[in-house]
Amino acid sequence: MMVDEGRPTAHELLSLPRLAPLVPMLYVAWTDGELSANELRALGEAARQQPWLDLRSNVVLARWLDPVLPPSPGELAVVKDHIRRTAEQLSHSSHQSLAELGAQLAQVISGSDGLPAPMPELSRALSQLEQTLGISGREAVRSLVPHAAPAPTHEGPTETTSFDPEALRAVLDRKYPEARQKVRAWLADPAFRYTSTRDTTAYRDQVFKWLKSMADQGLGHIAFPAGDETGADLGAFIAAFETLAFFDLSLVVKAGVHFGLFGASILFLGTEKHHREYLPKVASLELPGCFAMSELGHGSNVRDVETVARYDAESGNFVVHTPSDNARKEWIGNAARHGRMATVFAQLEVGGKALGVHALLVPLRDEAGRLLPGVRIEDCGEKMGLNGVDNGRIWFNHVRVPRENLLDRFGRVDEKGEYTSDIPGDSKRFFTMLGTLVAGRVSVACAALSAAKSGLTIAVRYAELRRQFGPVGAQEVRLLDHQTHQARLLKPLAKTYALDFALEHLVERYVKRTEEDAREVEALAAGLKAYATWHTTAVLQEAREACGGQGYLEANRLPALKADTDVFTTFEGDNTVLMQLVAKGLLTGYRQRFEDDRVFAVLRLLADRATEAVTDRNPFAARRTDSEHLRDGDFQLRVLRYREEDLLASVSRRLRKRLGAGVEAFEAFNQCQEHLLALAHAHVERLVLEQFLKGVAAVQEPGLKTVLGRLCDLYGLSCLESASGWFLEHGLLEGSKAKAIRKEVERLCAEVRPDAVALVDAFGIPDTSLAAPIGLGRLAP
């Protein structure tokens, strides 16, 4: 039927006026790359049925679409060029399909009169062909004529923010704006610039210099202005510490070891003579100190440390000794290079009696920095991060210290060698001592959150700046406008805000703690330390990945943030161990609720659960899927509280069953360990949401209230979303509701998105501390 004259040139194709309306389609047919031989043939046949094609056009068309004779890329480039140049003469709004574009191009070339058919008929015919082709006309048109159909715009500056970031910063600065402002001002000094971190010795010395400068300016006095416990303002110190954690984290940890652990051990475990003699030298950093508790063999189970402090009544000395290599003090910050004295935890022996773990001050180095006799110290060597901190291992070989060096608030030895204490049980005494040091965990949680804020600030600002992918022919889209990018950054942003309010609550509880609620505050600190530091690890991982290769460059700080904070999940109490403590605390409370008045308590508890069954488990509530209901903080909280109560009751049942059947206690707990962790997690999560809700309720300014409310809903619903399995399993959600929650979370992310940059701006991280070029308006270092 057709005469095969070989492949037609682009020139041939374009020279035939009757083919003009088909040109865009004929171009796309080859470049789309998805059409099979059969599809090309089908298109050719359909086209050739158009009554307005003459024989010549028909022949060229058939050859152009011959599957075995594809046009060369050069020919295609000519056709494309022709289309583009012709399209420039068109108005830009109307051609949304290949059909329209073709018809209009033909009109440009030939005028209305020269068209092969009347315009409406032509358009209809072309549309049918376009459908035959089976490709998206609009996309193809945009690819061909880039400026033709504007893509949805995500351009220009960010949509306007709904609130004033400075006002939000004031909310976050809370009770201690002066302490925070003081540290921000210190950090603004040019001396506080990041240094190259490859030379460990130089880095350690730099960190020491920074610390000395902070001490000179009064960092230590923020904690104990009067030099004793009465004037202590640990809330302000923690706020300062938290702000400092926007900068180099080695400095933060070194400050924490010296002021927070060494200083606080003297303050809380020592008595007036220790305060008088040592605290001024701690504040001035004249006496850099260590906190020597962990041993190689006992990092978590510190009650069983093996270092011994034996009282020698004759000389009135304690003899501190490391009985085995397993008992060497391990990971001791400040020990390898700068520390001159250590608070050493050891098993006290007086008059042949073992009295449990106590703390003593043991000098390590003289003023010239030389090790004292009997003290051996080894450098722990390079670590994943925090290499500005000089961690070391310490062995004591019968080192003698005077009787007065015992930190004797909770147990003392008199001149005659008589030991006395107000707390008779060794174990209880030790845990009382430990309890006074809970500030360490509070501070680590706060510092971790600051690091998470730094990471989020970098990643959110970069995501606002960086574009990748987008509609065909239009400008690429900002990363933060990709749905998955919103999910990966904005959910953690909401959790970060939630934790900010929860940690504020913790600090307040800590500052106001009494003997009665000390244990509760310790459990709170343990739970929030674990939850916050795990969050930080997860956030920084997400932030690193969200910044792609840029996130992998040291210049962009995410590597240091990740490496420095990674140990937070396992130091100052391993998170898994801490969460077990939380669970055990809850079980004790639960048992007491029963034991206070067994019958009454059981009845009350059953009544509680019955009430909840009505409010939470009834089918209507489990099925409600409207936005108003889902965004009701009370609903979210009730569900989280139900989970906590349920897990508490069920793990308690499991434990009692095992103990009752004669399973040894450790083994019984071990068999329920995962269950206990789930309980602790549920408890902490409920508590965090509760505090966030309270915090939002207390905010007055409507703009702030709205955006914080959105974050709070995002946090609350994310909690439900991520554990939807549990809630569905227990009938608190139905399938339709779980789905509705997922959608609501997506919607909330989209609503928070325009405020994302302002929300990280509100963290108030000084530019010089943030330092990462991609966090400061650049696409690369």
Place this chain on the structure above:
Amino acid sequence: MMVDEGRPTAHELLSLPRLAPLVPMLYVAWTDGELSANELRALGEAARQQPWLDLRSNVVLARWLDPVLPPSPGELAVVKDHIRRTAEQLSHSSHQSLAELGAQLAQVISGSDGLPAPMPELSRALSQLEQTLGISGREAVRSLVPHAAPAPTHEGPTETTSFDPEALRAVLDRKYPEARQKVRAWLADPAFRYTSTRDTTAYRDQVFKWLKSMADQGLGHIAFPAGDETGADLGAFIAAFETLAFFDLSLVVKAGVHFGLFGASILFLGTEKHHREYLPKVASLELPGCFAMSELGHGSNVRDVETVARYDAESGNFVVHTPSDNARKEWIGNAARHGRMATVFAQLEVGGKALGVHALLVPLRDEAGRLLPGVRIEDCGEKMGLNGVDNGRIWFNHVRVPRENLLDRFGRVDEKGEYTSDIPGDSKRFFTMLGTLVAGRVSVACAALSAAKSGLTIAVRYAELRRQFGPVGAQEVRLLDHQTHQARLLKPLAKTYALDFALEHLVERYVKRTEEDAREVEALAAGLKAYATWHTTAVLQEAREACGGQGYLEANRLPALKADTDVFTTFEGDNTVLMQLVAKGLLTGYRQRFEDDRVFAVLRLLADRATEAVTDRNPFAARRTDSEHLRDGDFQLRVLRYREEDLLASVSRRLRKRLGAGVEAFEAFNQCQEHLLALAHAHVERLVLEQFLKGVAAVQEPGLKTVLGRLCDLYGLSCLESASGWFLEHGLLEGSKAKAIRKEVERLCAEVRPDAVALVDAFGIPDTSLAAPIGLGRLAP
């Protein structure tokens, strides 16, 4: 009533024979630390009602238990000492409670005749007291008399392993034992020892030396023994690469860049003249090469790179040029220091026509290592990891290369300046080029898995060695006997084995790929690369935390493993982008299933789903909770397959709805991005389980089959457990079944536990490559 004579001494207490049976209880009453004042009083009253107490005993007892007069720790220590010394004269098996212990101690002291009451009566009375005290007698006894009641033993060497690790290693070595053995032998050479990594320049040179040594020994020839595509054995090369990844990962990445990317680009994108001229120099490392695709502005969306290669017909040269800073080549491995030539991806322009992205060979440095004119290179600087690789940025300033330097397998320019290609569409041509380079992704997935294996080997062996916490008075328990520790390490271990089988399948598909299934293999590689590298990041994080502080020491290698592999999730294709590719591939296939024969396909699909509805959604299956059913791989697979099909159908519906309503395509996909990722994840997970099941089925040896079957169940059920929300939401599980799965997972962990060490031994990682002291039988470096 009582005469108050002050606190009794320990001596007074111990001197009264009538009190002897009560001594253990009276000691515990004070040391337990949990007894309130009221409880102490209650105990005292109960004790004083015993008919065998005389007045003197009664008075001392009352004073001893007086809440306002606690005994001193020293007094308590004396009592404890007395109990211990007396108990040494007892046989060790019988005293399980304070009551029994007390009665027996009294007998030791006084003999049967001296007892204050007949033995049975005494025991009964004491038991009642013990209940009054409300503490666990057994624990208290163990605390008092450590060797008395043996705790459940977790001591001695690990329980016997159920299989031969060497036999399992042979299974894992699979088709390419020679290539793997060759690399293991190379790594045994003392030259392959880790070096200090702080001096970046020295580290880079060391890595180059290692690479040269490998090249000299024939690493390059494993890939292309005959110097052209015909003899290529990329399966063997990938196996070698995977084994190499047990050692330093900078070396692995440098080898990957040079052999895998630079070499493969010449092999697959070039033609015979390129093979002849360059491949021998690639194999010998005489010509270290780079792969310059990514640009600062385009890391993921590489089709839009901006570097230009314009053909100058007069001189017969291509002029390669970087038009803007955004277009600088970024992150190019081997560029900063050693690379002498680069495969450069650029927009080709011939005769004024834009022909899309092509690859050209561009010399960078002369033989003396000096940069050539027009080439500017900047060091990327320090990175989180992989600092042995010299990444750089490259700018080209109108650099001329001869026409022959175009890698012209898919598009060529003849002497007259005519461009020809067998693939007419620019975009299709580019993706065809990219497709040939899929080996990069396969290799990264395999290398990532090797790193995960290293991390698991270290963490599992350490967990076998290290003890912490345990029953009171007994030896502490191995970490791996803690339930949470099993969950955190053994679930990832199962997934690692699952991925090992899945990657084996990928390599096989890759090696045997044809033009027809090339796209499918590319999607497979994309999905498994993302899944494997995310797994590696998660595993190494878990391993680091599971090793506590030891995991944070560089000497124990986990820091380097983490830092080096962290970029794997975003290089060679960002994981999130790759997963979207996977989802889009599935959608295309789905559309084709419809379009091949619409009516028939719809019917078939409905039929498929109806069948599944019967097997998976019927209440009986959703409720079955027996072990046999849960451990049925077919059941697990069917559920995963159902999820995949359901997500595919639902996201397809959502997309069609949006596109039908006129939403622009990019925007429509963006609105469903999370859904698409869920689909891709479901797809990959199903596929991994499928391959693991096939792999286990193929194993003959019963011991291996059993342990691998357990791991396979653990993997399959972990998948169900972690996504239980989805399955419950869609009625595939009921609550009781979700709970049963959780328990089954715990049980499987406990069953795998005795084999854990053997399972990591089977990875066959050479000790010198593993290097971490805590992975090699020590508790610390």
